[in-house]
Amino acid sequence: MLIKKSNGELVTFDPNKIRATIKRAGANNELADRVLQRIQAKVRNGMATKRLFAIVRKELRRESRHLAQRYNLRTALLRLGPAGFKFEKYVASILNAYDYTALVPEQEYIGLCVKHEVDVVATKGGHSLVIEAKFRNRFADTVTLRDTLATWARYNDLRDGAETNRSCPLFDEIWIVTNGTFSDRAMQFGLCRGINMVGWRMGQSLAEMVDHTALYPITVIDNLRQWELERFAKNDLLLCREVVIEDPDRLSDRLQLPRSRTKQIWKECQAVVESK
Numbered sequence: 001m002l003i004k005k006s007n008g009e010l011v012t013f014d015p016n017k018i019r020a021t022i023k024r025a026g027a028n029n030e031l032a033d034r035v036l037q038r039i040q041a042k043v044r045n046g047m048a049t050k051r052l053f054a055i056v057r058k059e060l061r062r063e064s065r066h067l068a069q070r071y072n073l074r075t076a077l078l079r080l081g082p083a084g085f086k087f088e089k090y091v092a093s094i095l096n097a098y099d100y101t102a103l104v105p106e107q108e109y110i111g112l113c114v115k116h117e118v119d120v121v122a123t124k125g126g127h128s129l130v131i132e133a134k135f136r137n138r139f140a141d142t143v144t145l146r147d148t149l150a151t152w153a154r155y156n157d158l159r160d161g162a163e164t165n166r167s168c169p170l171f172d173e174i175w176i177v178t179n180g181t182f183s184d185r186a187m188q189f190g191l192c193r194g195i196n197m198v199g200w201r202m203g204q205s206l207a208e209m210v211d212h213t214a215l216y217p218i219t220v221i222d223n224l225r226q227w228e229l230e231r232f233a234k235n236d237l238l239l240c241r242e243v244v245i246e247d248p249d250r251l252s253d254r255l256q257l258p259r260s261r262t263k264q265i266w267k268e269c270q271a272v273v274e275s276k
Contacts, residue, residue, distance in 0.1 A: 006140040025071040066271040079219035087135040111157030136180030145185040240269035
């Protein structure tokens with residue numbers, strides 16, 4: 001049986017992959033098998049992956065709303081768009097959760113030749129990183145070889161600039177983080193040059209980084225309104241895990257949201273983080 005990907009490619013339906021994604025959302029073996037059995041009865045030859053995703057999420061939601069929200073990670077990342085600035089903050093939050101000190105810099109950095117806007121910078125154990133956060137608005141969109149070459153050129157100009165300009169830190173490493181995928185040539189060049197490539201289930205997997213420590217974006221909450229998201233982002237609260245460590249009453253005052261609504265979002269985030 002064939003499934004049609006968003007780029008038009010036909011691939012063989014693999015129930016083991018579906019089962020693995022359900023388990024990554026936190027389902028145990030028994031629940032995963034039960035959900036998978038219902039899904040397989042509904043799969044049709046030539047079905048689009050988008051439709052398959054909707055079926056999986058619907059069947060998982062019948063068992064657990066919060067597991068379904070966790071399973072919805074990729075769509076939740078799209079809600080961080082369209083400009084990508086929230087994605088940059090989200091990447092910084094992930095790195096902070098992995099014991100880096102990360103931020104989205106407000107200033108440009110001076111390279112040897114030109115000034116550069118930098119998406120995210122991070123340090124850990126005296127090691128300094130510069131991160132390109134490549135947000136993609138569609139599942140089918142990729143980070144291309146041209147993108148990767150530009151990132152590599154920027155990194156080298158910054159490193160050369162650090163030797164002559166003390167205001168520019170000497171970066172030890174360059175990462176590219178995307179919610180999309182990398183083209184084959186982009187991946188080949190990046191790995192050859194020692195760039196840490198973090199993509200959707202490829203290179204160092206962004207999905208696995210999120211699932212491993214429950215770093216789910218607040219956009220997994222189904223009924224979160226756009227204006228509410230803006231308030232959370234303004235206060236650098238883009239992880240459900242960051243929300244649940246806050247006192248709901250103080251959070252309500254900080255966000256200028258009604259206490260009842262703040263408590264509702266807080267409880268949703270708690271369930272997403274703790275669901276197993």
